[in-house]
Amino acid sequence: MKNKIFIVEDDPNIRDIVSAYLKKEGYEISMVDNAEDAWELTRDSRPDMWILDIMLPGMDGYELCKKIRQESEVPIIIISAKDDEVDKILGLELGSDDYLTKPFSPRELVARVKRIFKRIDSSVTGGLEEEQELQLGDLVINTNDRRVFWQGKEVEVTAKEFDLLTILISNQNRAFAREELLSLIWGEDYFGSDRAVDDLIKRLRKKLEDLPIETVWGYGYRMRSKTEEVK
Structure with a gap:
């Protein structure tokens, strides 16, 4: 079955070029030029990924x-002419999986799309050995179908949130540098700010209250094997 991608972009040239490249790779594409119509599309069909422009007429891409x-x-990939770091961080804080600044290479976008789908389809994260279930206290991760359970209830997480959890729980008590996590989760060719890692941690702490992730000040993060050791 083809993966379905919704493209929301008001520039017809960019929209058509992106669509052509993605269709060539076998993806099913739906295109709209505004957020309101894009949202209406979801009444009849749900995409496997969104590609959103930020500067749209009416409702913007952030909303x-x-x-x-x-x-x-x-998964959500934001494409925008705004290249300030604050705009990228805002996009990530709102839950996007990637942020690409215009002008960009269509091939680069295709590569990022493929990487996200590959990460979702694969039960191997960051070169770790495949495991069916990982557990730490109240946290249970099923790596085969990428499901996360916290205190007995399933929690919806993004692809990158899942990757980060899997890396940390598989390496309990090991401190990871932000740069290392950035490379493992976004790929070695990603040149964004390592604040994206901080945002992932922030979102996970909000979704999984009391999760034993410890900040290693000036360095990065680690998952403690005992909740009471979290600072």
């Missing part, structure tokens, strides 16, 4: 990203 995240953890 659409928020609406999507209220109902789904489907």
